[in-house]
Amino acid sequence: MTGETRTLAAWAAGLTLDQVPDEMRGIAIDLLVDQIGIQIGCAHLPWAQAVRDTYRAAGGAGEATSVVYGDKLPVLNTTFINSVFGHSFEYDDANPLIHGHIGGELVPPLLALSERDHLSGKDFLTALITGYEVRGRVGWAVSPTMLERGGPQYSTTCGPFGTAAAVSKLLNYGSDGLHNALAVAGTFSGGLMQYDQGGGSVKRMFTAVAAIGGLQAAMLAKAGITGPEEILEGARGLLKIYPDEYTPGPLTSDLGEFWTLRHVLFKPYCCCAIIHPAIDAIRNVITKHAITPDAIEAIEVGYPKGSHHHAAITDPKDILGMQFSTAFSLASTVLTGKNTPAAYTMEAIADPAIRAMAARVTLTNEKELDELFVGHMPARVTITTKTGAKHDDLVIDAKGSPAKRLTSNEVDEKFRSMVVDVLGRERADEIIATLRNVVNVPDMADVAKLLVK
Structure with missing residues (x-):
């Protein structure tokens, strides 16, 4: 009998953009626009700058670009910096079905890798949707009891699985490779929620922790590291340890018909x-x-x-x-x-x-x-x-919720409200037009260049 982790991985590896409904493509592009706008608009915040300074000091190969500032750093460093930028002010996407902030978990690593390897916008968008759905299925399977009892935190716990799947999809690992990346991602899963009792700027890093956790899992899986095949449904897997009830059904039910992306929430207010x-x-x-x-x-x-x-x-x-x-x-x-x-x-x-x-x-x-x-x-x-x-x-x-979601025009206006003061109106409009046509972008490195002062 094929386990749920393997079934989910096989579906993700086989997904093509042609199989994705137009509505889901549109929501994914809204997600991209929203996340990039927040990265640009929040890059100046003190905790964002503290992270940037730390990862710039680490040095390394100039593989990918930090937004606004144009720092050339390794993919891992750039991913962490840009993800913190995108989650720096509780203004990024959420999802009442699966919880967490998935845009910041997925967009930064996918953009960094796509820039480094000069990959197409079509490949980027396919990987973004794939990663969102894998992340969505994992989050759905542990909801709502994980939040009701106060943890562990959704992005840091579920996010590495979605990012590992997205990276594996982008880099064409195939079904077995994607499955093993999920298996390795379990080692990067976990995180506490005490921030919702006592504050602290560390919460601004949670999507970044998920992003580099999944990215590292995929990289290590490619290098030959292996993990337990039933990482989600196994006796000591995610679904047996964290939620109050064992409910593996959401991992695989109606794949390709029910889309967790449809439940994304775009925030008009910058609070929980x-x-x-x-x-x-x-x-x-x-x-x-x-x-x-x-x-x-x-x-x-x-x-x-x-x-x-x-x-x-x-x-x-x-x-x-x-x-x-x-x-x-x-x-x-x-x-x-x-x-x-x-x-x-x-x-x-x-x-x-x-x-x-x-x-x-x-x-x-x-x-x-x-x-x-x-x-x-x-x-x-x-x-x-x-x-x-x-x-x-x-x-x-x-x-802003799924039933009253912001329109694409409203997402664009939110983007401008974050970006115009940083890059100017003309550049803001150019970025919007480029992202909305991302499926036809031949080289995502050109997109990365647009996001810098």
Whole structure:
């Protein structure tokens, strides 16, 4: 009997772009545009620069290019730098079915390798979609219990498998080679989630850890390192160790018919995606009932079990802490109307008005929402006014979620908002046009050149 890991690997190795529905190709290109825009727009952040300085100092062959700055470094170093850039401000894609931030796990290693080897955009896009689906199947199989109990973290745990598959696909390893890369990737799988309790800039590196973990797994598999064939479904494989229930079905069911890529979420707000429905809900309540900030006595947020503790920081010490604080994010919504990058600052954290409003927010587990947590990220917000009136709104799917996904035009506008100040409007539009036509790009090294000042 063929195991699930081998079945998934064989499907991934055999996938061609012609087999991918047009809708999925379009979403993958949106994912690419979104991720590249965030890399460019967030490259200047202090934690991004700390990573860049560290990996530049390591030196090595000039194989691939860091975005914005044009550093020529080995593929591994460039992958880590660009992936941190792309996950530096909680603004990159998510997925309520499979969890994690897959764009930052896949785009940096694939672009670095494609630049080094002068590979085509068609090969790049095929590998991106393949890696996303493998990563998606692994994430789906361990959801939602891994998040509900607080770990391990999805990108660092599931991401290496998707990246290993994507790299193996890009470099034509074939079915057996891709399967072995997955087997080796298990050694790079794991990671803790304490950041959602205490903050810390280390979380900015999680997609990079996944990206180089999978990249190294594929490289080592090619060099002859072997791993256990049933790394996902085996007695001590991923699915037996991490989730509460053993559910191997998502690894292989309806491959080529059901696409986890369809469930991608593009963020309009730069905070934990779990907070997004609460932001939409509080906006709805305030608008519908014309509630002013000084009229608010209390704000209650009802979350499903999986969300309840993941965005519950009440006294953030840094920007990441604010981005994982429902209370501070909603306080910003109420007082400034903004949840864009400009809203998440150390000054905002120290603002007495925001702190006072945040203190009025409480979180509860609304058990009726628990069953919606797979495939959705719901939240109910109830505002109690100082007159004692209560007004509430339930949002099951926030703006940007699969049911209300940003359009390609909206993704492009988000890209411009991140890139124009760095590279200028003309270059931003040139990059968008090139990425949207990526399937016809003969050499991805030409794309890498566009992303530099």
